[in-house]
Amino acid sequence: MSARRTIEVALGTSGLDAQGRPLRAPLVAQGGKAVALDTPVMVPEPEMDSDHMLINIGPQHPATHGVLRLVLELDGETVVRCIPHIGYLHCGFEKIGEYRQYNQIIPWTDREDYLNSPGNNVAFVLGAERLFGVGMTDRCKVLRVILMELSRIISHLVWLGTTSVDLGAFTPFLWLYQERENVYNLLEGWVGARLTTTATRVGGMAADLPDGWLDGLRAFLRGFPKTLEESVRMLETNAIWAGRTVGLGAMSAQEAVNAGLSGPMLRASGVAYDVRKDFPYLDYETYDFDVVVGTAGDVYDRFLVRVEEMRQSVRILEQALQRLPDGPVNINDPRLILPPKHKATSEMESMIHHFKLVMEGPRPPAGECYVPVESPKGEKGYYMVSDGTSKPVRWRIRPPSFVNLSAIPKMVEGHLLSDVIAINASIDIVMGEIDR
Numbered sequence: 001m002s003a004r005r006t007i008e009v010a011l012g013t014s015g016l017d018a019q020g021r022p023l024r025a026p027l028v029a030q031g032g033k034a035v036a037l038d039t040p041v042m043v044p045e046p047e048m049d050s051d052h053m054l055i056n057i058g059p060q061h062p063a064t065h066g067v068l069r070l071v072l073e074l075d076g077e078t079v080v081r082c083i084p085h086i087g088y089l090h091c092g093f094e095k096i097g098e099y100r101q102y103n104q105i106i107p108w109t110d111r112e113d114y115l116n117s118p119g120n121n122v123a124f125v126l127g128a129e130r131l132f133g134v135g136m137t138d139r140c141k142v143l144r145v146i147l148m149e150l151s152r153i154i155s156h157l158v159w160l161g162t163t164s165v166d167l168g169a170f171t172p173f174l175w176l177y178q179e180r181e182n183v184y185n186l187l188e189g190w191v192g193a194r195l196t197t198t199a200t201r202v203g204g205m206a207a208d209l210p211d212g213w214l215d216g217l218r219a220f221l222r223g224f225p226k227t228l229e230e231s232v233r234m235l236e237t238n239a240i241w242a243g244r245t246v247g248l249g250a251m252s253a254q255e256a257v258n259a260g261l262s263g264p265m266l267r268a269s270g271v272a273y274d275v276r277k278d279f280p281y282l283d284y285e286t287y288d289f290d291v292v293v294g295t296a297g298d299v300y301d302r303f304l305v306r307v308e309e310m311r312q313s314v315r316i317l318e319q320a321l322q323r324l325p326d327g328p329v330n331i332n333d334p335r336l337i338l339p340p341k342h343k344a345t346s347e348m349e350s351m352i353h354h355f356k357l358v359m360e361g362p363r364p365p366a367g368e369c370y371v372p373v374e375s376p377k378g379e380k381g382y383y384m385v386s387d388g389t390s391k392p393v394r395w396r397i398r399p400p401s402f403v404n405l406s407a408i409p410k411m412v413e414g415h416l417l418s419d420v421i422a423i424n425a426s427i428d429i430v431m432g433e434i435d436r
Contacts, residue, residue, distance in 0.1 A: 052080060057420060059088055064424060065162065066431035070408070077417045082409040086402075089435040097395035101361030102128045102202050105395065110196035113401065113433040115158050118187065119151035119375050121200040126281060127371035127382040128202045131364040134336065139327045140204050145282050145320050146217070147199060148373070149313040153224075154183050155376035155428075156306045163303070163425040164235065167244045172231040179227050182220050189213055202362065203337050204330030214321065221314055221321075232307050245300040249411035249423035252297060259407040262400050263378025264305045265427060269297030275374035287316050299426040306428075309376075336362050361390030370398075377401050377428050399433040 053074045058064030067088035073081040093112060097105045109120035122144045129136065136144075157180045161173040184194040190213060191199045191206050199206050235241045251261070256269040266273055274291045276284040292308040294301030330337045338357055339350035366388040372381040378400025385394035404427050412420050 055417075057424075059085075062166075063421060065429055067435075068405075068424075068429065068431060070420065070424070072412075072417065072420065074417060079412045079415055079417065079420060082412045082420070084405060084408055086405070086431070086435050089431055091432060091436050093436045094395055094397060098392060101390050102364075102392070103361070105392075106200060107196065107198045110198055111432055112397065112399065112436060113155070113375065113377065113380075113430045114195060115155040115430055116151045116375050116377070116380075117195060117197045118147040118199050119155075119373070120380070121197060122148055122282075123371065123373040123375070123380055124382055125200045125202050126373065127369055127384050128364070130369045130371055131367060131384055131386050132202065132336065132362065133365065134203055134331060134333060136204065137328050137331060138325050139208075140329045140331075141282050142320050142324045143205060143209070143329060144200070145284070145287075146317060146324075148282070149316045149320070150183050150186065152313050152376045153310050154180055156310050157183075159306060159376075159425075159428045160231070160303070163422075164231075166421050166425045167241060169235065169238075169241065172234055175227050175231050179220075179224050182224070186213070186216055186220065189216065201330070201337075203333060204328075208329045214324070217317070218321065221317055225311070225314060228307070228310060236304070242300065244419075244422050245303060245426075246298060247296070248299045248415060248419050249426060250296055250298040251407065251411065255410070256297060256407075259410070260403045261378070261407060262403065263375065264302055264309065265378060265404045265407075267292060268294035268301040268305045270295055275372050275379055279372060281371075281373060287319050289316050299422050302426045302428075363388060363390050368394075372398070375400060377430070377433075378404060397433075397436055399436060401427075401429040401431075401433040402436075405429050405434060 055072050055074060057070040057072060059067040059069040064070060067086075069085040069088070071083040071085065072079055091111070093108050097108060100108070106121055106124060109124045110117040112120055157176045161176040161180075164170070164172040164176075187197055187199075188194045189210060191197050193199075251259070251265075251269050253270045256266050256271060261269070262273065270293050272291045272293050275281075276289075277291055289312045290308075292305050292312065294305050334353045336357075338344070339347075339353055343350035344354040345351070364386045366386055368383070368385040370381055370383040372379050374380075379398065380400055381398035383394070383396040383398070384392045387393045408424060408427065411423050415423065
């Protein structure tokens with residue numbers, strides 16, 4: 001790249017000349033004669049030819065939200081090409097799952113998208129239950145909806161808080177993370193864990209709700225919307241926020257579909273695809289909520305879509321509270337569900353069931369299935385193949401973070417280096433779900 005521009009040089013005064021004009025020191029040569037610098041001096045900048053530069057963004061949390069490394073080719077500060085490198089975790093979830101019983105895989109799902117641990121737990125057991133050919137109780141179904149929507153709120157809160165920090169706004173981060181802690185307190189009261197919950201089991205749940213838990217959820221639903229609205233008000237009409245988000249990383253509807261995007265990334269481009277509506281599960285088709293879509297498909301629209309999705313999650317949770325029935329959370333099937341402890345220690349048949357379930361594991365019939373759900377980041381799917389043994393012969397994950405990230409080379413091309421941080425943040429990735 002070459003450029004020629006002239007620079008107006010201004011120097012401070014240091015007295016008066018013979019004619020009483022301000023004298024600027026020192027004198028410089030211009031056009032072969034010495035002149036005083038009380039008039040602007042136009043200094044030509046020399047021709048400079050420069051090659052494209054390669055730089056690394058990441059792998060570090062402040063830049064790329066994890067161990068993602070972006071190799072950028074720059075022309076000045078303009079991105080010419082972007083090459084993402086993701087292979088730094090080597091978690092091996094899918095291969096490990098082929099050596100674990102179905103219930104033993106659930107803790108590994110916590111560690112994929114660890115901001116959506118309860119949602120992953122639910123998604124996995126929905127697939128396993130289809131393999132086994134069993135259903136779930138009515139109470140369990142509503143409890144799983146509550147888990148998935150709380151998980152969606154957690155994930156979007158983390159996204160909005162960390163993206164605010166990326167773009168220079170720190171206060172919303174503090175407010176939103178406090179609300180996230182309130183949800184984690186609820187999860188801890190339910191299953192005893194906060195981040196990695198392992199909340200479900202094939203055929204049911206790890207535990208029923210403790211006394212008073214629903215009151216805590218109602219209190220959260222009363223206070224959370226106010227915090228969310230205050231945080232959004234600080235951002236949505238803020239000139240700096242708009243300047244760092246409007247028009248950046250735009251994807252048209254056709255481009256988003258061709259790239260395989262899903263979730264808020266796809267809906268921000270105007271495509272109203274939501275697994276909860278298009279391929280219903282857990283009776284989502286009976287809940288009253290809206291599928292939120294944008295128009296421009298840029299970073300700003302992704303922000304608006306995720307904010308509105310949190311509002312819709314509050315609506316779903318309020319409906320779930322109204323319809324939560326009494327009854328058991330686990331199905332009555334000794335092939336899958338451990339007997340009560342008092343029976344396992346007093347009845348021979350229950351002891352045998354307990355021993356066989358723990359040592360051998362439940363065995364589904366041979367077959368295969370793929371079950372998608374609407375995770376906070378998009379379509380999350382689990383594909384399982386059973387050969388009739390207690391362990392899946394194949395377990396594969398369709399992670400939305402991985403698919404959505406594949407579009408980043410196109411989204412950042414032609415933008416400035418500083419815009420790469422905002423565009424990458426708008427994808428909302430978790431690396432445990434990418435390098436799986």
